[in-house]
Amino acid sequence: MTSTLPSSITGQLTPVSRRIRERLENAGVPFLANDNIADHLNEGELEQLEIEVAGKVRELLRSLVIDIDNDHNTEETAERVARMYLHEVFKGRYHEQPKIASFPNVKKLDEIYTVGPISVRSACSHHLVPILGNCWIGIKPGERVIGLSKFSRVADWVFSRPHIQEEAVMILADEIERLCEPQGLAILVKAQHYCMKWRGVKEPQTSMVNSIVRGDFRHDPSLKAEFFELVKQQESLLIN
Ligand SMILES: [Zn+2]
Numbered sequence: 744m745t746s747t748l749p750s751s752i753t754g755q756l757t758p759v760s761r762r763i764r765e766r767l768e769n770a771g772v773p774f775l776a777n778d779n780i781a782d783h784l785n786e787g788e789l790e791q792l793e794i795e796v797a798g799k800v801r802e803l804l805r806s807l808v809i810d811i812d813n814d815h816n817t818e819e820t821a822e823r824v825a826r827m828y829l830h831e832v833f834k835g836r837y838h839e840q841p842k843i844a845s846f847p848n849v850k851k852l853d854e855i856y857t858v859g860p861i862s863v864r865s866a867c868s869h870h871l872v873p874i875l876g877n878c879w880i881g882i883k884p885g886e887r888v889i890g891l892s893k894f895s896r897v898a899d900w901v902f903s904r905p906h907i908q909e910e911a912v913m914i915l916a917d918e919i920e921r922l923c924e925p926q927g928l929a930i931l932v933k934a935q936h937y938c939m940k941w942r943g944v945k946e947p948q949t950s951m952v953n954s955i956v957r958g959d960f961r962h963d964p965s966l967k968a969e970f971f972e973l974v975k976q977q978e979s980l981l982i983n
Contacts, residue, residue, distance in 0.1 A: 759791040776868045776905035777914060781839040789829060789837055797825035832866060835903035841896045845887040845923050855927065855966060857881045857973040858894045860981065863934050865902040865911060872941060874908060876934025876950065879977065880919065881970040883927030883959050897922065908934060912955050920957070927959030929970040 767774045767783055774780050784792075800821035804811050811817045829837050859879030867874055880894050901915045912932050919928055931954040940947050960967050 758795050759788055760795055763788060763792070776836075777907075777910055779836055779840070779904070781837055784837065792837075793825050793829050796828060797821045800824045831903070832864070833904055835900045838900075840900050840918070843889055843893045843897060843922055845889045848884050848886055848888050852884045852888070853926065855881055855883045855960075855969060855973075857929075857970060857977060858891055859931075859974065859977055861895050861898045863902050863911075863932055864899070865904070865906045865908075865934075867936055867938050868905040868907055870938040870942070871905060872937040874902075874906065874934050874936050876932060878902075878915075878933075879931045879974045881927070881929035881931075881960065881973065882919075882923070882925045883966065885924045885926045887923045889923045893922070894919070908932060908936075908951050909953055912953055916955050916957060925958065927961075927963075927966060928955075928957045929960040929967065930955050931971070931974055 763780070763784065764774065767780065770783065772780070772783060798821070801811065804817060804821060809817055811820070857879055860877035861880065863874065863876040863878050865874040866872060878898055880898075897918050898915055901918055902911060904911075912930050916928055916930055919925070919930075931952070933950055933952045935950045939945075939949055956967055956970075960970060
């Protein structure tokens with residue numbers, strides 16, 4: 744028997760992405776390219792999403808007039824791309840933040856320190872091509888501290904979304920403030936954008952540098968200068 748009800752009511756043929764989008768819209772939750780939506784996914788939906796995305800990539804390849812039925816090289820490209828987007832390069836949208844424990848700052852440390860370089864692996868929201876570079880984080884500790892390696896973990900999670908660099912740095916700053924409430928926070932990102940290297944103006948050496956300073960780094964110019972000096976020293980240690 745054929746149902747006369749629209750698919751959105753029967754739920755049978757509604758793409759999983761539409762169900763998720765409707766849920767987010769009803770809850771008033773933003774789902775921009777650089778937002779994380781992990782809290783709004785139900786059990787099993789990520790797997791369904793992977794199947795849906797693979798189907799769309801397959802159609803994209805067909806629209807590009809690539810013979811995926813006979814080309815052994817692109818035979819499973821759609822499935823690979825879907826997995827890569829959902830679980831690797833954009834995992835920061837669909838997967839929860841890695842568990843990061845913070846500890847009380849028992850010794851009341853209040854000297855600044857920097858961590859870096861931390862790898863930046865992201866993609867631009869405009870072209871979905873890589874943004875690759877390095878990031879340095881400066882902290883003047885507050886009431887709580889987190890382990891050094893945790894900065895890499897949270898940065899990887901934040902950067903693994905489609906971004907523009909300026910917003911990526913702000914989102915990373917918000918997450919670090921939430922995790923350890925430092926008295927001061929500084930972040931510097933230097934990255935190369937493949938939408939400038941690979942296409943468009945094709946400038947292979949151009950990089951974008953931006954920074955954000957909050958708390959004591961913002962109010963105290965000497966502290967800010969110390970951060971950039973420490974980054975310079977760490978950079979000089981890099982093997983080119
Ligand atoms: Zn771009």
